[in-house]
Amino acid sequence: MSIAAVERDCGLPKDTLRVWERRYGFPNPLRDRHDERLYPADQVATLRLLRRLVDAGHRPGKVVGRSDEELSGLLRRLDVSTPQAIGSEAQQVLTLLAAYDAVRLREVLNAIVLRAGLGAFAATIGPGLAGAVGAAWSRGELEIHQEHLFTEQFTSVLRSAINAAQGAGAxxxxxxxxxxxxxxxPHALGLLMAEAMFTLEGCIGISLGVQTPIPEIAAAARAHGADILALSFSSTFPAPQAMTGLAELRALAPETVEIWAGGACPGLRPKAGCLVFRELSAIAPAVGAWRARVAEPASEAHP
Amino acid sequence: MSIAAVERDCGLPKDTLRVWERRYGFPNPLRDRHDERLYPADQVATLRLLRRLVDAGHRPGKVVGRSDEELSGLLRRLDVSTPQAIGSEAQQVLTLLAAYDAVRLREVLNAIVLRAGLGAFAATIGPGLAGAVGAAWSRGELEIHQEHLFTEQFTSVLRSAINAAQGAGAxxxxxxxxxxxxxxxPHALGLLMAEAMFTLEGCIGISLGVQTPIPEIAAAARAHGADILALSFSSTFPAPQAMTGLAELRALAPETVEIWAGGACPGLRPKAGCLVFRELSAIAPAVGAWRARVAEPASEAHP
DNA sequence: AAGCGTATTTGTCCAGGACAAATAGACGAA
DNA sequence: TTCGTCTATTTGTCCTGGACAAATACGCTT
Structure with a gap:
């Protein structure tokens, strides 16, 4: 496996792979006849473990070079310290994923939405399911394609529900x-769940999709006459970059636009002109508060 | 703008940016106090033009270093040589995008699906619309966020329709x-349109999503007991890699599984054990032929 | 005109050095 | 104790310039 392939597969940049090798002696790839690195499959697997640990806050210097057993031990400890009681729904989802039963998986997800309602699904159950699937993957109980499969079905069900909710009601x-x-x-799931919450509150929601350059976001806010910019940050997003980006966005966007940020990114903190939401369920009351706020000054007209 | 930002924004790897600078004298970035490249906005814009031209088959050595006017001229020539008569629907879509009217855009797309049917939408109209939007972007008539907006709404509408089609009919x-x-x-649109075509034929379709490693695709095919693997390649996909990848997949996947490849990738050619589809409309008859083929030998049981 | 071998172009990789951004640890004040 | 500030260490990203393989164009032959 070439260095470029490992970069794609593990999400570790080439420069990082080379500098780890130089500093910590791992990875220790073979070389082909032209002295290019060839990573054996087992080292790639270890690198994946390392990626998870580093994302979770471990320092590379402390974990790179340790044995697979130790790393797995650390990961397990992380998993149990994340006290995620697996509900019966999550159990069912994992079973269906193990059986590769995509059709039934979608039926089950649709059924959950119908029973619990879109609000509870997007705010509570959905994140719980996604967390359970992610944890199972990190424990090695699922393959990547099974996680892809889950994401696909989940996205599909949620999008349909949002579409339906948009049509219904005034x-x-x-x-x-x-x-x-x-x-x-690049993660769209958190964004989609937030979109569901706003749609339920009767907001007009417009998605720019993932990975939009910051100046473009600001330009779009101006062009659409948006009231709120909703940004999503997954747990693997580097916190300092999030804060820098939010400051940049705050400077570029119109002053009247509010910036609401949310997601599992650990270092995300409120800042001047930016609200931070820890829970998706906090969106509904916040929308109510926004409406009260702009109605009161009576200075804003409806264009 | 740092070299990493340009890499993200233009899709040109850092190594390529540096080597172009060394060989052709362009780009010619400023340096910050620590000698790191800082790309002015206008050079980044030119790099985006270059990216389009190189993707379209121009050789870097012939176009890097030329003036913006010349490059725009070459791009225009490309656009007219792509004889894409813009239909009234595409015109309407571009107008709505220019006005940032996401809500009406979705209504219009939904209306087209209802009027023309999902089949015609996915096979003909959809690709036409996507092509028109892409061309408008390359002419500088649309911003990136407007292209994102289109992709979002298009995806949403298509997914809903697929979901509905899946439920309806036996x-x-x-x-x-x-x-x-x-x-x-990373492009999901082509995949989604193909999914629509297969779903209309009553196939059981399961999407793995984008960017799945080849061994994972093969493993999934085995696990799902799939009959056909459908792969999508956009116009910017490097053709040699597509052919190598198909050969690898053919070797890893079960022999009984057929591999069907499609998309706008120019160098995509049929190969032993792999079918290639130039048009999405060719899917329907091909599914019919598949059914006739496997029904005849009568050696396959329904598991 | 189509197939094949050679020349040129072009992207990616390498090494090893450098330093800024991020983080941990020590220290002092409320 | 708990909080903020300052310093030391760690860590990721960028640098240069050289090298070569993969991809492409070109010229030759059939």
Whole structure:
């Protein structure tokens, strides 16, 4: 496996792979006849473990070079310290994934939405399911393609529900909400769940999709006459970059636009002109508060 | 703008940016106090033009270093040589994008699906619209976020329609089709349109999502008991890699599984054990032929 | 005109050095 | 104790310039 392939597969940049090798003696790839690195499959697997640990906050110097057993031990400890009681729904989902039963998986997800409602699904159950699947993957109980499969079905079900919710009921219009992620953030699931929450509150929601450059987000906010910019940050997003990006966005976007950030990114903190949401369930009351806030000054007209 | 930002924004790897600078004298970035490259916005814009031209088949040595006017001229020539008569629907879509009217855009797309049917939408109209939007972007008439916006709404509408089609009518079951793209291919639109075509034929379709490693695709095919692997390649996918990847997949996947490849990738050619589809409309008859083929030998049981 | 071998172009990789950004640890003040 | 500030260490990213393989164009032959 070439260094470029490992970069794609493990998400570790080439420069990092080379500098780890120089500093810690691992990875220790073979060389082909032209002195290019060839990574054996087992080292790639170890690198994947390392990636998880580093994302979780371990320092490379402390973990790179240790044996697979030790690393797995550390990962297990992380998993149990994340006290994620696996509900019966999650258990069912994992079973279906293990059996590769995509059709039934979608039926089950649709059934959960119908029974619990879109709000509870997006705010509580969905994140729980996604967390359980991610944890199972990190324990090696699922293959990547099974995680892909879950993401696909989940996205599909959620999108349909949002579409339906948008048609039903009289939308109240304001606030107009724009959804997006920063360029380093390719995960769409969190964004989609937030979109569901806003849609349920009768907001007009417009998604820019993932990985939109910050100046573009600001330009879009201006062009759409948006009231709120909703940004999503997954747990692997580098916190300092999130804060820098938010400051940049705050400077570029119109002053009247509010910036609401959310997601599992650990270092995400409120900042001047930016609200931070730890829970998706906090969106509904916040929208209510926004409406009360802009209605009161009576200075804003409906364009 | 740092070299990493340009890499993200233009899709040109850092190594390539540096080597172009060394060989052709362009780009010619400023340096910050620590000698790191700082790309001015206008050079980044030129790099985006260059990227389009190189993707379209121009050789870097012939175009890097030329003036913006010359480059725009070459791009225009490309656009007219792509004889894409813009239909009234595409015109309407571009107008709505220019006005940032996401809500009406979705309504219009939904209306087209209802009027023309999902089949015509996925096979003909959809690719036409996507092509028109891409061309408008390359002419500088649209911003990136407007292209994102289109992709989002298009995806949403198409997914809903697929979901509806899946529920309606008695699915005939076989063939079981698995959808996916190779790791270097992040575009989901082509895959989604193919999924629509197969779903209309009553196939059981399962999507692995984009960027699945080749061994994972093969493993999934085995696990799902798939009959057909459907791969999508966009116009920017490097053709040699597509052919190498298909050969690798052919070697890893079960012999009984057929591999069907499609998309706008120019160098995509049929190969032993792999079919290539130039048009999405060719899928429907091909599924019919598949059914006739496997029904005849009568050696396969329904598991 | 189509197939094949050679020349040129072009992207990716390498080494090893450098330093800024991020983090941990020590220290002092409320 | 708990919080903020300052310093030391760690860590990722960028640098240069050289090398070569893979991809492409070109010229030759059939």
């Amino acid at each position: 939308p109240r219009g304001r606030p107009r909400v724009l959804f997006g992620t920063f360029p380093q953030e | 699915p005939r079951g076989r063939p079981r089709v698995l959808f996916g793209t190779f790791p270097q291919e």
